[in-house]
Amino acid sequence: MSDDPTIFEQIAAGDIPARIVHETETILAFLDANPLAAGHTLVIPREPYTKLEDLPDDVAAELWTTVQSLTSTIETAVDADATTIGVNNGSAAGQEVPHVHVHIIPRFDDDGGGPIHAIAGARPELSDSKLDDIAASIKSATST
Numbered sequence: 001m002s003d004d005p006t007i008f009e010q011i012a013a014g015d016i017p018a019r020i021v022h023e024t025e026t027i028l029a030f031l032d033a034n035p036l037a038a039g040h041t042l043v044i045p046r047e048p049y050t051k052l053e054d055l056p057d058d059v060a061a062e063l064w065t066t067v068q069s070l071t072s073t074i075e076t077a078v079d080a081d082a083t084t085i086g087v088n089n090g091s092a093a094g095q096e097v098p099h100v101h102v103h104i105i106p107r108f109d110d111d112g113g114g115p116i117h118a119i120a121g122a123r124p125e126l127s128d129s130k131l132d133d134i135a136a137s138i139k140s141a142t143s144t
């Protein structure tokens with residue numbers, strides 16, 4: 001967690017105004033102040049965990065359940081055709097606010113945007129053996 005209160009922590013505390021659309025003891029959702037689309041919403045844990053992997057399991061579960069249920073509500077509210085849902089998880093990924101937040105971005109037919117694949121830079125050349133090594137490394141770390 002951060003030492004200084006994050007801007008989202010200040011929103012959660014009621015010290016900074018926001019257009020709150022959903023809240024529980026653990027989770028808060030509010031409209032993004034600089035929306036990429038009508039209905040662009042951020043869903044956060046009230047506690048200022050910096051990255052997704054910092055979340056306790058119960059908080060992660062409620063965060064995702066909230067994202068799931070809010071998605072259809074938001075799509076209906078702004079008459080969207082789809083949504084892009086994402087987390088900038090760390091500064092190298094573009095995270096500016098060091099407090100976990102899930103972006104729910106409504107999408108519309110012909111809105112001119114791209115898929116999540118459009119965020120990457122140059123694609124790496126990865127041999128089959130390198131891919132095998134990566135998969136084995138991840139799998140061995142997740143096996144208990």
Ligand code: AMP
Pocket residue numbers: 007016018031032033034035042087088094095096097098
């Ligand atoms: P990220 O780059 O993933 O850290 O995105 C941070 C997001 O927070 C941006 O989309 C900002 O527009 C949004 N944001 C920053 N300050 C506020 C605020 N006070 N209220 C609502 N959204 C905010």
